[in-house]
Amino acid sequence: MKNKVLMCGNEACGEGAVLAGCKFYAGYPITPQNELTAYMAKRMYETNGVFIQAESEIAAINMVLGASAAGVRAMTSSSSPGISLKQEGISYMAGCELPCVIVNMQRGGPGLGNIAPSQGDYFQSVKGGGHGDYKIIVLAPASAQEFFEYTLLAFDLADKYRNPVMILGDGLLGQMMEPLHIAPPKDGPKVFEKPWALTGAKGRKQNIIRSLILAEGALEEHNKKLQEKFKLITQDEVRGETVNVKDSDVVLVAYGSVARIAKASMEMARAKGLRVGLIRPVTLWPFPDKLFDAAATSGKKFLVVEMSAGQMVEDVRLAVNGRASVEFYGRMGGGIPSEEEILQRVEAMYKV
Amino acid sequence: MKKTIKKTPMVKAQSSSVVTVGSEPIFTRPESLREAENHYCAGCGHGIVHRLICEAIDDFKIREKVIAVAPVGCAVIAYEYWDFDVAEAPHGRTPAVATGIKRVRPGNIVFTYQGDGDLAAIGTAEIIHAANRGENITVIFVNNGVYGMTGGQMAPTTLAGQKTSTTIHGRSLRREGYPIKMLEMLAVLPGAKYLERVSVHSSHEVLRAKRAIRKAFQMQIENKGFSMVEVLSMCPTYWGMPPIQAADRIKSEVSTFYPLGVIKSC
Numbered sequence: 001m002k003n004k005v006l007m008c009g010n011e012a013c014g015e016g017a018v019l020a021g022c023k024f025y026a027g028y029p030i031t032p033q034n035e036l037t038a039y040m041a042k043r044m045y046e047t048n049g050v051f052i053q054a055e056s057e058i059a060a061i062n063m064v065l066g067a068s069a070a071g072v073r074a075m076t077s078s079s080s081p082g083i084s085l086k087q088e089g090i091s092y093m094a095g096c097e098l099p100c101v102i103v104n105m106q107r108g109g110p111g112l113g114n115i116a117p118s119q120g121d122y123f124q125s126v127k128g129g130g131h132g133d134y135k136i137i138v139l140a141p142a143s144a145q146e147f148f149e150y151t152l153l154a155f156d157l158a159d160k161y162r163n164p165v166m167i168l169g170d171g172l173l174g175q176m177m178e179p180l181h182i183a184p185p186k187d188g189p190k191v192f193e194k195p196w197a198l199t200g201a202k203g204r205k206q207n208i209i210r211s212l213i214l215a216e217g218a219l220e221e222h223n224k225k226l227q228e229k230f231k232l233i234t235q236d237e238v239r240g241e242t243v244n245v246k247d248s249d250v251v252l253v254a255y256g257s258v259a260r261i262a263k264a265s266m267e268m269a270r271a272k273g274l275r276v277g278l279i280r281p282v283t284l285w286p287f288p289d290k291l292f293d294a295a296a297t298s299g300k301k302f303l304v305v306e307m308s309a310g311q312m313v314e315d316v317r318l319a320v321n322g323r324a325s326v327e328f329y330g331r332m333g334g335g336i337p338s339e340e341e342i343l344q345r346v347e348a349m350y351k352v
Numbered sequence: 353m354k355k356t357i358k359k360t361p362m363v364k365a366q367s368s369s370v371v372t373v374g375s376e377p378i379f380t381r382p383e384s385l386r387e388a389e390n391h392y393c394a395g396c397g398h399g400i401v402h403r404l405i406c407e408a409i410d411d412f413k414i415r416e417k418v419i420a421v422a423p424v425g426c427a428v429i430a431y432e433y434w435d436f437d438v439a440e441a442p443h444g445r446t447p448a449v450a451t452g453i454k455r456v457r458p459g460n461i462v463f464t465y466q467g468d469g470d471l472a473a474i475g476t477a478e479i480i481h482a483a484n485r486g487e488n489i490t491v492i493f494v495n496n497g498v499y500g501m502t503g504g505q506m507a508p509t510t511l512a513g514q515k516t517s518t519t520i521h522g523r524s525l526r527r528e529g530y531p532i533k534m535l536e537m538l539a540v541l542p543g544a545k546y547l548e549r550v551s552v553h554s555s556h557e558v559l560r561a562k563r564a565i566r567k568a569f570q571m572q573i574e575n576k577g578f579s580m581v582e583v584l585s586m587c588p589t590y591w592g593m594p595p596i597q598a599a600d601r602i603k604s605e606v607s608t609f610y611p612l613g614v615i616k617s618c
Contacts, residue, residue: 023456024452024455024456026452050455050456052451052455052485054448054481055477055478055480055481056477058445058448058477058478059445059448059451059477059478059481060448062441062442062445062448062449062452062478063448063449063451063452063455064452065439065441065442065445065448065449065452066421066439066441066448066449066450066451066452066453066454066456067452067453067455067456068452069439069449069452069453070419070452070453070456070457070460071456072456074452074456088442088445089442089445092440092442096440198419198437198438198439198453198457199419199437199457199460200416200417200418200419200436200437200457200460201415201416201418201435201436201437202416202417203416206431206434206435206436206437206438207437207438208431208437208438208439208440209438209439209440210431210438210439210440211440212428212429212440214429
């Protein structure tokens with residue numbers, strides 16, 4: 001494969017998975033992520049991996065559970081309604097401490113909604129999603145290039161912490177064609193020892209992959225261990241980007257596709273002499289709280305922009321913790337905020 | 353059983369269940385079966401089926417290659433009785449989990465152990481499509497006609513007229529529909545290669561069940577594709593009868609609706 005290629009985000013993700021050493025993919029058709037499933041069908045075949053078009057999203061995530069339990073890097077992808085179906089499996093995998101990568105190219109909801117871009121699944125992604133006390137790492141790329149790179153990162157994080165990792169994009173990011181550099185990891189995919197994997201009990205005791213823990217007090221201990229792990233992830237894996245924050249009156253906050261639009265609004269505002277900055281969370285969980293500290297204590301205002309009724313804004317308010325005013329602008333049901341719309345909101349904040 | 357085996361010295365050479373101490377053959381635990389007190393009710397068939405699986409695994413000397421997938425239901429902690437690798441699956445997703453394992457480890461022997469709620473209700477899509485894809489896995493389907501773990505509710509396999517905690521006046525075909533014959537349903541799928549129904553209500557039937565389970569593993573070892581053994585099993589607790597009567601019920605009632613024998617072999 002050439003180093004510089006033109007690809008849609010979904011395909012960029014697929015190539016990232018292949019170069020990360022993903023050897024198992026199971027998926028089910030749903031728009032707007034079908035390019036990824038088709039790409040994996042082709043590339044798994046070419047790289048001696050396994051591709052299965054499953055009978056449902058539920059079956060797909062459980063096939064991934066099986067492949068992961070057997071010690072192999074595994075991935076599934078879907079879009080919002082399908083991700084709802086996968087929540088059962090994701091909860092089991094978090095409970096079993098099984099690594100996997102799940103891609104959600106969000107579309108408008110609730111229900112069947114539509115197939116246009118949305119960010120309405122933020123809560124579901126960062127608060128756990130399924131039943132029980134657990135978290136998954138959530139990465140939010142904003143370009144095909146990042147989609148490729150974060151997929152490589154996602155597999156490493158999943159194996160490192162033995163936990164599901166989600167890449168949260170939207171239909172815009174998934175289907176837009178962009179040039180990107182394909183840079184495989186220098187020494188090949190990182191290899192993690194998996195002594196827990198089911199390989200057959202040869203020369204060792206039996207391995208059991210389970211999330212049912214019945215002995216009195218044992219499940220609470222297991223939960224404490226999981227929480228310790230989540231605390232460690234919160235300490236070590238926070239990622240985010242800040243632009244012009246120091247030198248600003250208004251700080252835009254956005255992730256994924258919307259962060260790119262917001263960046264353009266910021267530049268338009270700057271051209272008009274308005275001091276506008278941007279905070280862009282890259283890990284949505286763990287949320288980059290600390291990025292807000294300096295800005296929150298220096299009298300700046302925040303404007304959170306999302307393709308939702310206001311979900312990430314709650315985490316921003318928690319991070320700001322009453323130290324500054326936080327406003328919100330959102331579009332729903334497939335509406336995409338334009339640079340001008342965001343700029344108008346910014347200008348209105350200057351008038352108050 | 354111990355008596356019978358003593359009188360049949362041929363068995364000792366063929367089965368891992370029999371070892372000799374001095375010149376005396378005694379009945380013993382298969383290597384694949386852990387030494388543990390099980391949690392099953394008196395007269396339950398699960399213990400017998402667990403053992404038959406372990407005997408087959410020992411006979412084929414595949415303990416170190418086996419990866420089992422345990423269900424949700426009474427047999428959920430089967431891994432505490434078996435001494436080989438086991439994954440737990442969400443309710444009904446057992447064949448999907450087994451598919452993931454077998455596809456990435458085709459050299460291992462992968463089987464699922466499922467009850468009638470797991471396989472014939474919540475997991476119907478997964479079992480049908482695993483069979484239809486011709487996954488080279490073995491399915492052991494224990495059919496006792498009720499949800500045992502949750503307190504004896506109606507299962508898809510509950511017989512007409514059978515009283516359960518959710519069919520208090522007996523299963524009405526008009527209201528609850530008909531008991532499902534999973535093997536006969538799966539038999540129409542070209543991907544399903546070996547389907548047999550057996551029972552564990554008598555020692556004679558237990559031996560037949562053992563042969564069927566062996567055959568199902570052999571199919572997988574020979575890469576012949578999807579095989580499934582349905583085992584009619586007793587649930588005295590939720591049938592509301594003593595163990596012997598429960599065993600008799602399989603003979604007189606359950607097996608007349610669910611006929612024993614090979615449903616499909618190719």
